[in-house]
Amino acid sequence: MWEQIRANQRRSVMLITAIAAILLALGYVIGLYVEPQSGPRFGLVAAVAVLLVLWTVAVVGGDDILLGSANAREIQKPDAAQLFNIVEEMTIASGLPKTPRVYIVDTDAPNAFSVGTPEKSVVAVTSGLLMHLNRDELQGVIGHEIGHIRNQDTRFMTLAGIMIGAIILISYGFSRITFYSGAGQRRSSSRGSGNAQAIIFIVAILLAILAPIVAQLFYFACSRRREYMADASSAAFTRYPEGLASALEKIERSAGLMTGVNRAVAPMYVVNPLEATGPSGLFSTHPPTADRVRILRSMAGAGLGAYEKAYSNAQGAGLLGGATLSQAAEVQVRPPSAGTEKAPLQKARAAVDLLHQANGFLFVPCACGVKIKVPPSFAGQTIRCPRCGAEDAVPPPAT
Amino acid sequence: MIIGLWIALGVIVVVVLWLVGTYNGLVTFRNEVKNAWAQIDVQLKRRHDLIPNLVETARGYMQHERGTFEAVTQARAAAQAARSSAGGAPSPESVKAEQALSSALGRFNLVVENYPELKANQNFLALQEELASTENKIGFARQFYNDQVMQYNTRIQSVPANVVAGMFHFAPMDLFELKAEAEREAPQVKF
Numbered sequence: 157m158w159e160q161i162r163a164n165q166r167r168s169v170m171l172i173t174a175i176a177a178i179l180l181a182l183g184y185v186i187g188l189y190v191e192p193q194s195g196p197r198f199g200l201v202a203a204v205a206v207l208l209v210l211w212t213v214a215v216v217g218g219d220d221i222l223l224g225s226a227n228a229r230e231i232q233k234p235d236a237a238q239l240f241n242i243v244e245e246m247t248i249a250s251g252l253p254k255t256p257r258v259y260i261v262d263t264d265a266p267n268a269f270s271v272g273t274p275e276k277s278v279v280a281v282t283s284g285l286l287m288h289l290n291r292d293e294l295q296g297v298i299g300h301e302i303g304h305i306r307n308q309d310t311r312f313m314t315l316a317g318i319m320i321g322a323i324i325l326i327s328y329g330f331s332r333i334t335f336y337s338g339a340g341q342r343r344s345s346s347r348g349s350g351n352a353q354a355i356i357f358i359v360a361i362l363l364a365i366l367a368p369i370v371a372q373l374f375y376f377a378c379s380r381r382r383e384y385m386a387d388a389s390s391a392a393f394t395r396y397p398e399g400l401a402s403a404l405e406k407i408e409r410s411a412g413l414m415t416g417v418n419r420a421v422a423p424m425y426v427v428n429p430l431e432a433t434g435p436s437g438l439f440s441t442h443p444p445t446a447d448r449v450r451i452l453r454s455m456a457g458a459g460l461g462a463y464e465k466a467y468s469n470a471q472g473a474g475l476l477g478g479a480t481l482s483q484a485a486e487v488q489v490r491p492p493s494a495g496t497e498k499a500p501l502q503k504a505r506a507a508v509d510l511l512h513q514a515n516g517f518l519f520v521p522c523a524c525g526v527k528i529k530v531p532p533s534f535a536g537q538t539i540r541c542p543r544c545g546a547e548d549a550v551p552p553p554a555t
Numbered sequence: 556m557i558i559g560l561w562i563a564l565g566v567i568v569v570v571v572l573w574l575v576g577t578y579n580g581l582v583t584f585r586n587e588v589k590n591a592w593a594q595i596d597v598q599l600k601r602r603h604d605l606i607p608n609l610v611e612t613a614r615g616y617m618q619h620e621r622g623t624f625e626a627v628t629q630a631r632a633a634a635q636a637a638r639s640s641a642g643g644a645p646s647p648e649s650v651k652a653e654q655a656l657s658s659a660l661g662r663f664n665l666v667v668e669n670y671p672e673l674k675a676n677q678n679f680l681a682l683q684e685e686l687a688s689t690e691n692k693i694g695f696a697r698q699f700y701n702d703q704v705m706q707y708n709t710r711i712q713s714v715p716a717n718v719v720a721g722m723f724h725f726a727p728m729d730l731f732e733l734k735a736e737a738e739r740e741a742p743q744v745k746f
Contacts, residue, residue, distance in 0.1 A: 237681060241688035248594060249695035251703070395698070487698075493687070 160476055161307050164382060168312035175319045178367045179203050182323065186330055189360040210322055211315070218314040219271045219278060226269070228259035228280045229514035236260075236510050239286065242295050243279060246302045249393040252277070256305065260286075262511050265410045266403075267425045270301035270310055277305045284410065286507040287500070289403055292492055296390055296400030297407075297426055303389030309382045320371045327364040334361060380443050384475055387448055388463040391455065395490040397463075401452040408445040447471070459487040522548050577719045581711060588707050588728055591700040595731070598692045599638060599653060605689060606631045606660075609682045616673040623666050630659035650731075660686070697731050704728050 180203045187199020213221070233240040240258060247255045252274050259280040261267075266285040271278050279301050289297065304310055334357070391397040407426055451470050455462040460476055467475045498506070512519075512529045520528045524544040536552040610624055617623070630652075637652035664683075673679055708727045711720035719725075 238684055238688075241684065241691075245688060245691050245695050248598075248692050249699055251591070251699055393695070493691075 160385060164385075165308060165312075168308075168316070171316055172312060172319070175316060175323065175371050176207055178371050179207055179319065179323055179326075182326055182330075182363060182367050185356075185360045185363050186326075188356050189334075192356065206322060206326075207319075210319055214315045214318045218318055219276075222271055222314060222317070223259055223278060223280065226261055226280065228261045229511075231258055231260050231510060231514050235513045236286075236506075238291065239281065239294070242291070242298050243302075245295065246299045246393055249299070250302050250306045250389070252302060252306055256302070260510060260514050266407045268297050268301055269425045270304050271314055272305060273308070273311050274305055277310070279305075283507040283511050285407075286510065287504045288406055288410070292394075292396055292399035293403035293406065295394050296396065297403045299390035299393040300386045300400060300426060303386040303393065304382070307382065307385055307389065309386070313379075320368065323371050324368045327367050330364045331361065334364075381475070383442050383448070384451075384467065387452060388460055388467075388476065391452060391458050391463055392460050392487070395458040395487060396492065397452040397455050397458060397489065398492070401449045404445050404449050404452075455489075457487055458489045461486060518550055520548050520550055522546060573715075574719060577716050578723060581716065581720060581723075581725050584703075584707050584710065585725065585728075588700070588703045591696070591703045592731075595693060595696040595700055596638075598689055598696050599634075602656075602686070602689045602693065603631055603635050603638075605682065605686050609679075609686060612676070612679050612682060613667065613673055616670050616676070617666070620666055623663050627656075627659045627663050630656040657690070660690075701730050704730050 180200060183199040183201075183203025183206070184196045185199070187195035187197070187202070189195070191198070231239075236258070243258055244255055254275055254277070256270065256272070256277040256279045259278055261280055261282045263282045264284040264287070266282055266288045268279065268281045268285055270280065279298060281297075285294070285297065387400065390400050394400070404426070447470060451463070451466045454466045454469065456465065464474065464476050467473075509529075516532045518530045518532060518535060520530055520539070522528060522541040522544065523546060524541060526541060526543045528539065528541060528548065530539060530550055532553070534550050536550060538547050538549050540546070541548055606627065610627060614624065634649070634652040634656045637646070637649040640646075641649040667673060710716055711725045711727065
């Protein structure tokens with residue numbers, strides 16, 4: 157896959173450069189509008205400063221910002237053994253140097269996303285994912301996310317997302333300011349006739365409106381191809397494309413239920429929750445789920461070659477390059493994993509317990525057998541058991 | 556004359572740089588392949604370590620299944636012995652011993668199906684998940700190793716790099732093949 161990954165890296169660099177150029181153009185034009193003589197230079201300098209700040213912030217804390225805006229909490233292995241086992245399995249299958257950390261998002265809709273570089277990565281799942289998917293489907297989704305990490309998609313997407321967010325903010329702010337301050341009233345400037353000022357004004361407004369759209373177009377064009385590649389990687393890792401296929405169907409069905417999704421994080425999920433209900437087009441970050449499922453289900457084997465064949469049958473174009481395919485082994489699909497599957501109620505309880513753990517809740521066992529879950533503010537107090545009425549002591553806060 | 560000398564020097568420098576770069580690349584890749592093998596070994600050892608716990612947890616419930624327990628324990632001992640004598644590299648004996656252990660575990664799991672109280676025990680379920688996951692990890696580690704070996708072999712055999720490979724004796728490495736017969740053997744349930 158390496159040449160594909162390198163090609164995507166080049167595209168990422170071009171994408172970042174294009175977005176930076178848009179930001180600089182925005183700064184220039186806003187400066188021109190405000191003060192035609194020295195404005196443009198000042199606007200450019202301000203734009204460069206904003207860029208530097210954004211880059212620093214994205215590199216140092218970009219992952220944490222995205223995780224925070226999704227309200228994701230970290231979880232540890234003892235709380236979610238099966239999930240961690242699946243993450244470790246996929247780490248081994250993909251050859252990542254370090255196992256990703258695992259975070260959980262509190263929502264009933266099943267979905268997942270990943271951030272970071274192969275050396276320092278995070279996989280986030282929703283509690284809904286743990287409630288609705290069986291082990292093979294979970295493995296397929298985690299394989300897809302780890303595929304993104306290994307293909308270096310997440311490295312630049314964080315930076316691009318943050319920059320686009322900044323462009324949106326700036327253009328929004330600028331258009332509001334000009335709207336409310338009125339088109340004609342400006343600090344006068346001796347140079348420039350009324351016509352020139354009007355032209356500059358129009359250009360500034362146009363740029364402010366178009367800039368976020370153009371930036372997002374670049375972002376989406378890069379995204380869709382990478383989703384297919386991550387699907388191919390997942391099938392190659394798990395040797396079981398049906399797992400990811402049925403997981404995608406389940407996710408698609410309920411993805412629209414996700415409430416309060418941050419616009420910056422939405423494109424990074426397996427299925428974009430903001431696009432789940434509408435048709436796909438130029439503005440979607442993800443290809444249509446039906447297409448992805450069809451390709452996965454029509455694969456003759458489980459390797460990259462089989463995915464490529466299925467992809468070109470469905471889409472009429474190629475995805476992976478010749479060198480990758482010549483080095484990819486022909487692999488058989490493995491049978492679905494046997495083993496006891498937990499009942500839906502048990503899975504739901506386990507997922508909710510996990511959320512409690514992640515939020516620092518205390519688990520107090522009562523003599524009658526009930527496990528009482530208590531918010532951390534109750535530490536050190538005594539509570540009454542809801543079933544038997546006995547008094548139980550909550551352990552004091554750890555020092 | 557002088558220009559010719561400079562050109563020759565430039566060509567030599569480029570060739571040397573290419574040689575060094577290719578050699579270093581091959582060395583790095585070979586070490587990655589060895590690392591991939593070590594991963595398999597780590598998971599095999601983990602499986603050996605998990606089994607005594609599994610047997611102890613199940614023993615209380617399955618008092619009349621001594622034959623099954625003995626089969627698993629002996630297979631584990633044999634696999635451990637084969638692994639330590641092989642010293643970290645795959646040998647035909649260790650591969651066969653690991654396969655024997657896999658089929659013993661398969662028969663054990665079949666017998667467990669008859670004991671619903673055991674299947675409801677949380678500890679036992681956690682252990683089974685760990686064991687199933689370790690089996691998966693062994694499979695994935697083996698799969699990753701084979702993929703790496705295939706890429707490595709292709710690299711040392713393709714045209715520009717095979718010159719360097721020949722000069723410095725980079726030999727092709729073996730894929731980790733599983734003999735098909737042991738897997739085809741159906742576990743027999745004796746009553």
